[in-house]
Amino acid sequence: MSLPTILFWILAVISILSAIGVVVAKNPVHSVLLLIVTFFTITGFYILLNAQFLAVVHIIVYAGAIMVLFLFVIMLMNLNASGEPQKNNLVKFAGVVAGGLLLIVLVAALKKADTGMLIQGSTNIGLIQNLGKVLFKDFVLPFEVSSILFLSAMIGAIVIGKKD
Amino acid sequence: MPIQNYIWLSIALFSIGVIGVLIRRNAIVIFMCIELMLNAVNLLLVAFSKYHHDASAQIFVFFIMVVAAAEVSVGLAIIVMVYRHTKSVDVNILNRLKN
Numbered sequence: 001m002s003l004p005t006i007l008f009w010i011l012a013v014i015s016i017l018s019a020i021g022v023v024v025a026k027n028p029v030h031s032v033l034l035l036i037v038t039f040f041t042i043t044g045f046y047i048l049l050n051a052q053f054l055a056v057v058h059i060i061v062y063a064g065a066i067m068v069l070f071l072f073v074i075m076l077m078n079l080n081a082s083g084e085p086q087k088n089n090l091v092k093f094a095g096v097v098a099g100g101l102l103l104i105v106l107v108a109a110l111k112k113a114d115t116g117m118l119i120q121g122s123t124n125i126g127l128i129q130n131l132g133k134v135l136f137k138d139f140v141l142p143f144e145v146s147s148i149l150f151l152s153a154m155i156g157a158i159v160i161g162k163k164d
Numbered sequence: 165m166p167i168q169n170y171i172w173l174s175i176a177l178f179s180i181g182v183i184g185v186l187i188r189r190n191a192i193v194i195f196m197c198i199e200l201m202l203n204a205v206n207l208l209l210v211a212f213s214k215y216h217h218d219a220s221a222q223i224f225v226f227f228i229m230v231v232a233a234a235e236v237s238v239g240l241a242i243i244v245m246v247y248r249h250t251k252s253v254d255v256n257i258l259n260r261l262k263n
Contacts, residue, residue: 023184095186153234
């Protein structure tokens with residue numbers, strides 16, 4: 001086995017285990033920390049797939065901004081582990097069965113799909129020069145619309161969070 | 165490395181996110197499971213971007229990140245307001261929208 005394949009399997013095991021940990025952890029702070037571990041493994045996959053710019057942006061946006069926001073909100077609310085009411089076991093069992101059925105359906109649908117091998121070696125489509133050219137030539141209008149979306153989200157968060 | 169490996173990994177992460185949304189009652193943990201599902205989709209888009217040697221998919225991942233950030237900021241503001249009114253983030257309390 002080559003080095004990228006070994007790295008893929010190590011990262012895959014870590015990401016699946018920490019994703020399960022996010023769901024089953026009793027304390028919300030532990031869920032946040034395990035989710036950060038999952039995001040770092042996803043960054044590792046981006047680097048394996050030669051998407052270097054997205055890997056850096058993923059670290060900055062998710063680990064740097066979104067998860068810090070989650071931690072702030074959890075610490076503002078002062079939630080303790082025993083305070084969260086649990087769903088009863090029947091509902092939990094039904095939820096796991098429904099999710100497992102979704103997994104089985106997706107695997108069965110894609111098992112016979114006609115796919116090939118990923119190109120070995122490095123490509124330069126994930127570099128910032130190439131992505132910037134595509135973003136500002138082909139996707140200028142969506143880029144500007146996303147800035148308006150951000151502005152409205154910012155104003156909306158302030159209006160909702162204001163004391164009335 | 166066949167691309168099937170990335171497909172199975174993304175399906176597994178997405179299903180774990182769906183199960184988390186279904187079995188948890190804490191609104192913040194439900195939000196984190198939604199983030200998990202968005203990231204599974206992002207990972208698959210990047211894998212297919214390398215497979216087809218096309219940069220457009222990575223721009224789509226960029227826009228999904230923008231939408232996720234906007235969603236989290238508004239959603240957490242709503243959760244803080246709900247907590248201020250009900251002193252709880254349990255989604256079962258929210259089954260009636262009045263009062």
